[in-house]
Amino acid sequence: MITYTLASIDGRLTLAAGVNLMAGDERWAAVTQGLGDPYVWARDTHDPDLFVEGSGSFLCPEEAPLRRTEAGPPPVGEHFLPGDVIAVPGRRWFAVVDGQGAVDLQFTEWPDPEWAGWHALVLTSLAASAEHLALLRDRRIPYLVVGARQVALRPCLELLRELLGVETVVSTGGGRLSGALLRDNLVDEIDIELLPWAIGGRGTPALFDAPPLTPEEWPTRLELLNHEALPGGRIRLRYSVASRPRVS
Numbered sequence: 469m470i471t472y473t474l475a476s477i478d479g480r481l482t483l484a485a486g487v488n489l490m491a492g493d494e495r496w497a498a499v500t501q502g503l504g505d506p507y508v509w510a511r512d513t514h515d516p517d518l519f520v521e522g523s524g525s526f527l528c529p530e531e532a533p534l535r536r537t538e539a540g541p542p543p544v545g546e547h548f549l550p551g552d553v554i555a556v557p558g559r560r561w562f563a564v565v566d567g568q569g570a571v572d573l574q575f576t577e578w579p580d581p582e583w584a585g586w587h588a589l590v591l592t593s594l595a596a597s598a599e600h601l602a603l604l605r606d607r608r609i610p611y612l613v614v615g616a617r618q619v620a621l622r623p624c625l626e627l628l629r630e631l632l633g634v635e636t637v638v639s640t641g642g643g644r645l646s647g648a649l650l651r652d653n654l655v656d657e658i659d660i661e662l663l664p665w666a667i668g669g670r671g672t673p674a675l676f677d678a679p680p681l682t683p684e685e686w687p688t689r690l691e692l693l694n695h696e697a698l699p700g701g702r703i704r705l706r707y708s709v710a711s712r713p714r715v716s
Contacts, residue, residue: 469625470657471639471646472510474500479675480667481642499665502700505580507640509704510659516638518561518589518628522645524673526564526571542620545594545613547631548605553587554632561634563589565645567618569596576608591619621652647678650688653712658690664701685713 475481476499483495500506507519553559562578564571569592578586590604593615604611612631614624628634639645649655660675681687690707698704 469637469639469649469654470510470514470516470659471641471649471655472659472661473640473646473675474503474506474661474663475675476663476665476667478666478668480669481673481675483667483672484669485671485673499663505582506661509661510638510640513659514636514638516560516636517632517634518563518637519586520563520565520591520637520639520641520645522641523564523566523568523571524642524644542615542623543594544623547610547612547627548601549610549612549631550608553608553610556585556587558585559632560586561589561632562586563591563628565591565619565621565641567593567595567615569600573604573607573609591624593617593619621648621654625654643673643675643677647676650676651678655688656709657693658707658709660705660707661698662703662705681713688713 473481483493487493487496510516510519564573571590573588573590576588577584578588588609590609590611592601592611592613594613595617596613601611601613612624612627614620614627625634625637628637639649646655688709689711691710693706693708694704695706696704
C-alpha cells in the first residue's frame with residue numbers, strides 16, 4: 469500500500485474545510501497549474517493494480533476522522549463482481565471507499581483514453597442502502613461489502629487480493645483515508661509532492677487526519693527513499709515505513 473498526495477508545504481490537502489477539489493476550485497487550479505494528471509507519476513512509478521480514493525474527495529463531508537477498525541471479524545455483505553467486468557485481461561481498478569453509499573459515480577471506465585481498461589470499483593459497508601447498491605449494479609460497477617458502518621480496510625484489502633488478484637494499491641485519497649490506513653498499519657510507502665504554498669487554517673484537511681495516538685502508541689518511523697526537486701519549487705519525497713507504532 470502506497471499513499472501518494474499533493475500537499476502544501478504545511479501538509480494541507482485542500483484550501484479550507486469543506487472545499488471539494490474534484491468539483492473545481494479556481495484557487496487550487498492556480499496552485500496546481502502545469503502539473504498535469506497527478507495520477508500519471510504514481511501509475512508509471514508503481515504500476516498499481518488499483519488506485520483508491522476516499523468518499524471525502526467527492527463529497528467533502530464535515531466528519532471526524534475514520535474510527536479505528538473494531539476488533540473481531542467484520543460483517544460481510546453480498547458482493548457484486550460481474551464476470552464480464554472483472555475477467556477482462558489486464559483489468560485495473562479505480563476504487564472509492566464509500567462506507568455510507570453516498571458517492572454517485574458517473575462513470576464505469578475511467579473516461580480518459582490514456583486510462584483505457586481502468587474500471588470503477590466501490591468498497592462499501594452494510595450501511596449502504598439497497599437502493600444505492602442497485603444503482604451500482606445497474607451501472608455495472610462492482611462492489612465489495614465489508615464492515616458494519618464503515619469499510620473495514622484490512623479485510624477489504626485481503627479480499628481485493630483474493631478475489632481480484634490485486635497486489636499493489638496506491639491511495640490518492642484525502643487525510644481521513646490516509647489516516648485510517650496509517651492507524652491500521654497498512655501503509656508501506658508514503659509519497660508526497662510538496663507544493664510551494666502555505667495554506668494553514670484550523671480544520672483544513674491535512675495529510676493524515678487520524679485519531680490521536682494512544683499513550684501506548686509510537687509514531688510511525690519512516691526512512692527516506694528518494695527526494696527530488698521539481699520545477700516551480702515543488703519537492704517530491706518518497707519514504708518507506710521502517711517500523712509500525714508500538715503498542716504495549
